[in-house]
Amino acid sequence: MSGPGAPSMKDVAARAGVSLGTVSNVLNHPELVSERTRRRVQAAIDALGFVRNESARQLRGGGSRTVAYVVFDAANPFFTDVAAGAQVTADAAGLALFLCNSGEDRERQAAYLDLLEQQRVEGVLITPVDPADPRLAALARRGTPVVLVDRGAGDEHCSVTVDDVLGGDLAATHLLDLGHRRIAFVGGPRDIGQVADRITGAERAIARAGGEPLTVLETEKLNIAEGRRAGERFAGLPATRRPTAAFCANDLLALGLLQQMVHLGLRVPEDVAIVGYDDIEFAAAAAVPLTSVAQPRQRLGRTAAELLLAEARGLAGHTHQHILFAPELVVRASTGLRRVATTVA
Amino acid sequence: MSGPGAPSMKDVAARAGVSLGTVSNVLNHPELVSERTRRRVQAAIDALGFVRNESARQLRGGGSRTVAYVVFDAANPFFTDVAAGAQVTADAAGLALFLCNSGEDRERQAAYLDLLEQQRVEGVLITPVDPADPRLAALARRGTPVVLVDRGAGDEHCSVTVDDVLGGDLAATHLLDLGHRRIAFVGGPRDIGQVADRITGAERAIARAGGEPLTVLETEKLNIAEGRRAGERFAGLPATRRPTAAFCANDLLALGLLQQMVHLGLRVPEDVAIVGYDDIEFAAAAAVPLTSVAQPRQRLGRTAAELLLAEARGLAGHTHQHILFAPELVVRASTGLRRVATTVA
DNA sequence: CTTCTCCGATGAAACGTTTCAAAGAGGTGG
DNA sequence: CCACCTCTTTGAAACGTTTCATCGGAGAAG
Incomplete structure (x- = not known):
């Protein structure tokens, strides 16, 4: 009935033996209607299964709520x-x-x-x-x-x-503090503002601390599957050039990356430290609990x-x-303890 | 303008010097309108920033799409x-x-x-x-x-x-096959159909295999936090009565439970085997990859x-x-290998 | 008994579309 | 020059509400 033949206020009015306006009043200003009438109208509404047409209501002037x-x-x-x-x-x-x-x-x-x-x-x-x-x-x-x-x-x-540049800075600073000098960024497309800003922040921190330029592993989307793919590419890098840490544009990528690392036999955080972003609830429950930038x-x-x-x-x-x-860094196992400086090539 | 003073088709018609009907035709049946008129109307629409009022359209008879x-x-x-x-x-x-x-x-x-x-x-x-x-x-x-x-x-x-009774059966059967005899169910409230059915399925499997009655740890909701809480309760059970395996009503609970087990120093799957439900993408990325019933x-x-x-x-x-x-069981590390039968009390 | 008030109910107008029968314009053939 | 088509455009009706000025009736006050 909500389809073509749905009952309208007119039908309700007819059945209750009152005017259209009165039905409207029962619905919108019940205090203006006598008890007796209100009950009759209500009974008609129930009997017919009347449902107010929001389009008409809105058209007449109500907002859409x-x-x-x-x-x-x-x-x-x-x-x-x-x-x-x-x-x-x-x-x-x-x-x-x-x-x-x-x-x-x-x-x-x-x-x-x-x-x-x-x-x-x-x-x-x-x-x-x-x-x-x-x-x-x-x-x-x-x-x-x-x-x-x-x-x-x-x-x-x-x-x-949330200050994404600061977030990127926090993440990279954390990794730099741990002794990492060659850091990868995983995320993309780069024209997404969040991604760009987080890169900027990370580069700022690296510039300040004097690390090697960020290795950007650009992804097409920001989901787990792309994280896994990025993991393959990461693992495929020649050992001499492979970064010792990865900062991911969000936790989904980080979880995918982490999964792939485990799958390929790279240890986290010993072989690769990982920082995610967002600190979603799943980050803490990951294979290796994820360090992440919380928003x-x-x-x-x-x-x-x-x-x-x-x-x-x-x-x-x-x-x-x-x-x-302002974002906040939440440190967990995926970045582990301070690296010995000499392990860096 | 989309507010009170939003321009209507009437305004468009006036500006273009045509009738209301013609504007409507431009919008809905452009093939009926001459090229010249159509362009004039379109220009008026653009100039005024006219946006069709969906309420009126729907009221007149269009569906809501x-x-x-x-x-x-x-x-x-x-x-x-x-x-x-x-x-x-x-x-x-x-x-x-x-x-x-x-x-x-x-x-x-x-x-x-x-x-x-x-x-x-x-x-x-x-x-x-x-x-x-x-x-x-x-x-x-x-x-x-x-x-x-x-x-x-x-x-x-x-x-x-998806056949939830079968799903529950698959999960419990898997655990029974691995040698577990005392199994916990984590989930709730019980009056949620999915929960009830999965319990039924698990009990069916247990009855068939002759395990001990299911220990139900009822939760108030089906999220990670509740899983953690259930983990505390689980760990608090006297060692003699504590189940060796937990079947969770969904993966969120399972992930929370898993997290709490790790936190409390119980090993998964050695001390507790865990089976989740839904096989969400995060299940495979968990601390211990989660065995789960996939839908x-x-x-x-x-x-x-x-x-x-x-x-x-x-x-x-x-x-x-x-x-x-039909659901399918996906086996991962959280249930591990077959138990030695004698480890069961 | 008349006048005033107050309460409850009424009916018409308005909201912005779409549709449709009908009118107008312009051209063609007889 | 008239009748007839075709192609465009027109204007009015209808959709289901809400609002608001108005109206009728019942008491109360004079």
Whole structure:
């Protein structure tokens, strides 16, 4: 019935012997309706299985009471944790949160954004494939609040990010402190902001400490399978040039890399130290518990949703904010103890 | 502008100097419109930043071109993998897929279902907290196609499931074959169907092989943290009664349990063998690679979405189908080699 | 008995689309 | 010059709500 023949308020009104307006009042302003009438109408609603048509309601002027979070990779627990944070805020505000998975695909992201705009959602949280996509700015300009999550922004929207350059620095500094001089970076594509920034941070630390230039093993995506592939390439490097440590753009890559190292008989951390990024829950449960750069995931989501609400409600007077959190290094077994300096070629 | 003052087709028509109907035709039946007019209208659309109002469109009669998957726990990679499968089918059909996370919370699930029905989505995929929830049957009866994923169903909807009793049997049989006689089950709450079925399967195997009755360590949720807690309880059991193996209701629990075992100095698989369920990607990357009962996750999602489409399109003539897949045991290090029979008390 | 108030219920307008019958324009053939 | 087509464009109706000005009736106050 929710299909073609779904009962409408008109049907309810007819059955209850009242006018359309009264049915509406029962639904939206029950205090204006007499007890007797309200019961009759309610009975009709139940009998017919009436379900309010949200399209009509929204058309007439109600908001959509809906928010969406467009993520980069729903299979990455980092994003579902961020989403859980956003959910808390949305719940409290009485908004429903829809998760949309762009899967690192620009087209799909574009399709989602178009649809969300057409549906007039209250706002969009997004960890974009490409934050410079003009579509995002256009969306915001036309009046849909957009908050970038985990990615910086221009003046077009608010953003909530974690300092990725600092994160890269922390990771590399840690490895350098342990005595590593030849370090690999695993991650890609390089034009993804997070990846670029983490490389920048790592290079900064290396420059400061005087290590060898970063060996970048670029990947096509940021998942476990790519980590395994990178592991093969890593192991294939001539022993004289092979780095003694790997800094991965996220924990999925690190876990894949780790798995492949074990598989190929390289010991972690003795032969290769590994640092991941995000500190997802699985990092601690890994074959060798993973040293990782932790981000305040839930907090990220919560804060982003708060900014979104502020913008959606602030209507006119609203200035975009950029909130920056600091990452923290969590040291575990995958980087082990200090290396003896002489083991470095 | 997408807010209050968003330009409508009327504005576009005025600016282009044509009628409303013509603008609509440009959008929906461009072949009916002369080249010259079409260009003028398109120019007006671009100039005004017009975005079609989906509510009005849908109200007038178009469908919503939207499908939702309500999951039990978005943080569990099992569900995001299922979702990825559903996404494939949805994409091919030109439908957008929204992910809704009920987080094992009945109220939130109910809120999502209400909203989705009001929005007149084309259909709902759901892994319900409680498949017997009358709300689900009501939803289907009122005309919104509902397909249960990973959970059985009455005659009210289609379903796509994996044989959980068989899965439990496979897991327990494996452990029994290895010589274990005292086996623990970790998982809960017990009124969740998957949990109950997996217990049933395990008990069936034990009865057949003549092991001791299953020791059930019931958990409140099915996540890593609960697995760790269960690990403490497990380790706290008097050595004489402590099981030599644990079968976990899912991989998250198994990973948490494993982590806690390692933490408390119990060796896996020597002191405790562990079997997980779902075979998520992280299972293979665990501290001790996890033996697990694999389910065809992507396939599950793809098939479910196909059934949903079939029902949504089949309109009248549609009979509900129940598709059952078989799980497969994947053996890894966490269960190790055959035990010497005499080590059992 | 009349006038005022107050409460509850009413009906029409409006939201932004899509569709469809009908009108207009321009050309062709008789 | 008229009748007839074809190709475009038009205008109105309809979708299901919410809102708001209005109306009727029942008491209360005068």
